[in-house]
Amino acid sequence: MNQQSAVVNEAEIRERLDAVGQGHLLRFAAELSGDSRAALVERVGALDIERLPRLIEAYVRNKPSFAPPTDLAPAPYLALDPATPGHSWDLDAARSAGEALLSAGKVAAFTVAGGQGTRLGFDGPKGMHRAGAVTGKPLFACLADWIIAAQDRFDGVIPWCVMTSPINHDQTVAFFEEQRYFGLDPDDVLLFPQGVMPTMDKDTGAVLLASKEAPAVNPDGHGGSLRALWTSGAIENLQRRGVEHISFVQVDNPLARMIDPVFIGLHAAHPDSSGEMSSKMLEKTEPSEKVGLFCEIGGRVSMVEYSDLPEELQAQREGDRLLFNAGNPALHMIGVDFIAKLNQSDEGFALPYHRAEKKTPYIDLESGELIEPSETNSVKLETFVFDALALCERSLILETDRIDEFAPIKNASGSDSLESCARIQTERAARWLEAAGVVVPRTESGDADCTLEISPIAAMTAEEFGELALPDRIDAGASVVFETP
Ligand code: UTP
Numbered sequence: 001m002n003q004q005s006a007v008v009n010e011a012e013i014r015e016r017l018d019a020v021g022q023g024h025l026l027r028f029a030a031e032l033s034g035d036s037r038a039a040l041v042e043r044v045g046a047l048d049i050e051r052l053p054r055l056i057e058a059y060v061r062n063k064p065s066f067a068p069p070t071d072l073a074p075a076p077y078l079a080l081d082p083a084t085p086g087h088s089w090d091l092d093a094a095r096s097a098g099e100a101l102l103s104a105g106k107v108a109a110f111t112v113a114g115g116q117g118t119r120l121g122f123d124g125p126k127g128m129h130r131a132g133a134v135t136g137k138p139l140f141a142c143l144a145d146w147i148i149a150a151q152d153r154f155d156g157v158i159p160w161c162v163m164t165s166p167i168n169h170d171q172t173v174a175f176f177e178e179q180r181y182f183g184l185d186p187d188d189v190l191l192f193p194q195g196v197m198p199t200m201d202k203d204t205g206a207v208l209l210a211s212k213e214a215p216a217v218n219p220d221g222h223g224g225s226l227r228a229l230w231t232s233g234a235i236e237n238l239q240r241r242g243v244e245h246i247s248f249v250q251v252d253n254p255l256a257r258m259i260d261p262v263f264i265g266l267h268a269a270h271p272d273s274s275g276e277m278s279s280k281m282l283e284k285t286e287p288s289e290k291v292g293l294f295c296e297i298g299g300r301v302s303m304v305e306y307s308d309l310p311e312e313l314q315a316q317r318e319g320d321r322l323l324f325n326a327g328n329p330a331l332h333m334i335g336v337d338f339i340a341k342l343n344q345s346d347e348g349f350a351l352p353y354h355r356a357e358k359k360t361p362y363i364d365l366e367s368g369e370l371i372e373p374s375e376t377n378s379v380k381l382e383t384f385v386f387d388a389l390a391l392c393e394r395s396l397i398l399e400t401d402r403i404d405e406f407a408p409i410k411n412a413s414g415s416d417s418l419e420s421c422a423r424i425q426t427e428r429a430a431r432w433l434e435a436a437g438v439v440v441p442r443t444e445s446g447d448a449d450c451t452l453e454i455s456p457i458a459a460m461t462a463e464e465f466g467e468l469a470l471p472d473r474i475d476a477g478a479s480v481v482f483e484t485p
Contacts, residue, residue: 010041016049021206024365028212031368040213047198047207047215056205059355060379066308074324075294075301077281077397078266087399089270091262097269098261102154106244109147109158109258110229110334112222112385113140113172113251114165114194118358119411120252125168128175131254131409133422134453134481139409140175142254142455144182149456150259158259159188159241161234165219169193192232194224197353197381199360208362208378211370216360221382222250222330223351230343238336244268245275246339248332248385254421255407255428256331257460263398267333273396276338277389280400281326287315291327292386294397301395303328303386326397328386329406342391349391351383403428426452429482432459436466439473451479458482 010029017023025044029037058064079087101107117126127140140162147158164172173191176182181189196217198207208216225248229235238246245268249256257263267278279301281294295304306314309324316323342349360378364371389395400406407424410416429452430440441449452474459465459482474480 009045010037013041013045013049017044020049020052022049022052025207025209025215027209027365028363028368032213036213043214047217052198052205052207055353055381056200059353059381060200060202060205063355064352066304068304068308068310068313069297071296071298072304072313073296075296075326075397076272077294077326077399078270078272080399080401089266094262094265094270096265098263098265099154101245101264101268102150102158102259102261103156105156105158105242107156107158107259107264108161108238108241108243108246108336109143110161110163110225110246110248111140111143111251111258112163112194112225112248114163114168114219114224115222115251116165116167116219117252120409121412125164125172125175125251126409127162127172127251129252129409130418131421132453132481133425133451134479135483138175138179139251139254141179141182143249143251143256143258144184146256146258146456146460148183149460152457153460154261157185157188157241159190159238159243160184161190161192161229161238161246163222163225163228164191164193166193166196166217167219190232190234190237192228192234194228195220195231199358200379201362202357202377202379205379208360209365210360210362212363212368216362216378218358218360218380218382221354222385223383223387225385226334226339226342226349226351226388229339235336235340235343239340244336246334246336248330248334250330250408252410253330253406253408255405255425256329257405257456259460263331263333266396266398267335270396272394274392274394275335276392276395277335278333278396278398279386279389280329280331280405281397282329282400282402282406284322284325284327287311287322289327293324294326294328294389295324297390300390300392301397302390303384326399329400330386331400331405332385334388338388338392342388351385351387353381354384356380356382403431422451423447425454426450429454432462432465433470433474435462436468436470438470441474441476449476450474453481455481455483458484 078089082089082091113127130136131139197220199216210216292303357376407421430448443449
């Protein structure tokens, strides 16, 4: 851009900002050199400036509230045990349908890795964080192993889409290159950044300045993936390859079965599924557990946040189970056509925003100094992928097992940490070993007295694992990894 058009552009953007009370975003423009000034103007110009007043009214001045509708009901699901009365299904048919799709190259894996990982406090993209209980392998490598294992077994290419954010994209790409794409063909790995939203002062709605050269922005939530898959060209790439379904997992759960033939088959072929979006569920056993719940509203599956479900409904039981018991582990199958349809619809599609109050460093407008707040000072707006469930005609839910498939690393310590993740990896491996007749040392309280890790390359399921040549016993205190078939 030449000097003159840059000046015109800045003047025009200043006018638009002033009109919505956000003129402070250019407060330090005059102090900046030519390139930095142009970069600031470009970053501010990329915000949806005219929409800010509506967002502030809806999410800063007010907090959206959810009133449970009168027809709120638990969502039906297929039980973990396919023979369960009332929740039964055909395991062999599902598995064959999934395996056929994998062999025909009709399935892609998708990992959302654009989050900021603030609770973990790790300096870098979360996917680079160690995760393997014994090997210490990073999260990205644990997930890549699922693709390597499945490509090997089903003899079809499984492209891997990885969504980053503008904040961690370059570092993520550099890590993939340094790690040689974890053994995958780089042509089959599609890395692309998600969109961002402006981060606003929680009292006034003023967009914060992250530096004198940039407004503060935050990734637009994992729901942003449904748009980013489209705008990045990933969907077009997948369609060219003949891919029909995408397996969605979050980057922080190394036990997520990123490729699960049974779930793929149910999503693609079961009559309860329209092939648009399916989900796995974990049984919620304690009313106080803070987990989103699959419900049915107006005949469609919808996710209801735990804080939105009245306490008496959270505690209501049916027999020995909670009535609203379908917790969300964030494991989905999504149809490629569904994503294309959402993005091409004439009315457009919009997922609702969820607001979160967070601590965001900002530039003080008087002193120009960077302030690290000690209390939450900002509102971040994000969309969530599960809100797309309500846009599906028919959406299937399959129960899964907590130990088999859910070991997220969210926090630096305590629950959902590296430590708890390693414990769950060990417990899963211990169960698989014991099912195969191997003696596993256990403490008096019943915990496995060893550290164990099974790569999906060695076995994707307990049944496969049982066919490997295994030791008779594991020694107390041992660290053992099963990495090869
Ligand atoms: P979380 O909700 O756990 O958020 O994301 P987070 O950003 O990783 O961590 P906190 O809340 O700041 O501590 C769940 C999954 O969704 C992805 C994350 O990378 C993670 O895989 N995600 C989240 C995105 O890809 N983009 C986002 O904007 C938010």
